[in-house]
Amino acid sequence: MTASLIDGKAAAERLRADVANDVANWKAETGRVPGLAVVLIGNDPASEIYVGSKARQTVAVGMRSFEHRLPAETSQAELLALISQLNADDAVDGILVQMPLPPQLDANLVIEHIDPRKDVDGFHPANAGRLASGLPGLVPCTPLGCMLLLQSVRADLAGLHAVVLGRSNIVGKPIAQLLLKADCTVTIAHSRSRDLPALCREADILVAAVGRPGMVRGDWIKPGALVVDVGINRLPPDAAGKSRLVGDVAFDEGRNVAGAITPVPGGVGPMTIACLLRNTLQAARMRSGA
Numbered sequence: 001m002t003a004s005l006i007d008g009k010a011a012a013e014r015l016r017a018d019v020a021n022d023v024a025n026w027k028a029e030t031g032r033v034p035g036l037a038v039v040l041i042g043n044d045p046a047s048e049i050y051v052g053s054k055a056r057q058t059v060a061v062g063m064r065s066f067e068h069r070l071p072a073e074t075s076q077a078e079l080l081a082l083i084s085q086l087n088a089d090d091a092v093d094g095i096l097v098q099m100p101l102p103p104q105l106d107a108n109l110v111i112e113h114i115d116p117r118k119d120v121d122g123f124h125p126a127n128a129g130r131l132a133s134g135l136p137g138l139v140p141c142t143p144l145g146c147m148l149l150l151q152s153v154r155a156d157l158a159g160l161h162a163v164v165l166g167r168s169n170i171v172g173k174p175i176a177q178l179l180l181k182a183d184c185t186v187t188i189a190h191s192r193s194r195d196l197p198a199l200c201r202e203a204d205i206l207v208a209a210v211g212r213p214g215m216v217r218g219d220w221i222k223p224g225a226l227v228v229d230v231g232i233n234r235l236p237p238d239a240a241g242k243s244r245l246v247g248d249v250a251f252d253e254g255r256n257v258a259g260a261i262t263p264v265p266g267g268v269g270p271m272t273i274a275c276l277l278r279n280t281l282q283a284a285r286m287r288s289g290a
Ligand code: NDP
Pocket: 142, 165, 166, 167, 168, 169, 170, 171, 172, 189, 190, 191, 192, 196, 209, 210, 211, 212, 230, 231, 232, 233, 268, 269, 272
């Protein structure tokens, strides 16, 4: 059996086109344009690439992008003051503070300072609580992207057993909540779980969000399962000096067993920014009551 590939790049392109269309309609109705503020502290090269890409894609779907670049030595008080200013700015519908932060800054305090109605990352405890309570709110982008990919393969996930590997606040836990909301039976596994291969073999849906290259082997996968690989791991350069990205699933093995599988790169990754744009439009609509 060879799994069908879940093409995240194409799905993200479609999602961005839908968002662009909705932004144009919303602008025609309200005269407003959604705005996304991205705050980058320091000059981590990977973060600079993400922030640049977020800004470009924001403008490409017709929204306003506000970039705030602060020096690496920015104090907690200075960052919180900027967030307060963005919270109060009516042109800003979404606020994203790029992680990781320099060591003197407390990520939890920073997240809690963002107005939950503008928390387009969906990391604020108010939004995490709303998700866990089944209330509408802003949902973290990568988990949302995973769900959209799964539902592109199978619209109704009710009754399926989903195993989520990883329990972080930004990926594992929110994915588990979304799967539960979609009426799956959900198991969350982590570094202290026993017999991961046997747990995973039970899964109709297997989501790997661990950060360990190729950890999920082919014989961990139930034949025909839907496999979503969230992991992004950069391997050290090979003999030719080339480094490459791989997921948490041993892809060549997994694709021989799974029913459908997301590749890395080109699976979950591209959906993340597209979902950020979707969240920004949703935040703008929620704030305007539309
Ligand atoms: P974290 O490091 O925050 O969490 C990793 C989770 O995996 C933890 O819950 C940890 O368990 C668990 N884990 C670690 N080792 C093992 C193991 N040997 N067996 C079982 N469970 C294990 O990572 P994130 O959730 O932030 O990210 C996970 C992966 O997803 C990373 O590769 C990251 O790069 C990628 N990612 C991709 C995104 C995208 O856009 N596609 C966005 C965000 C992340 P415990 O809690 O017990 O420590």
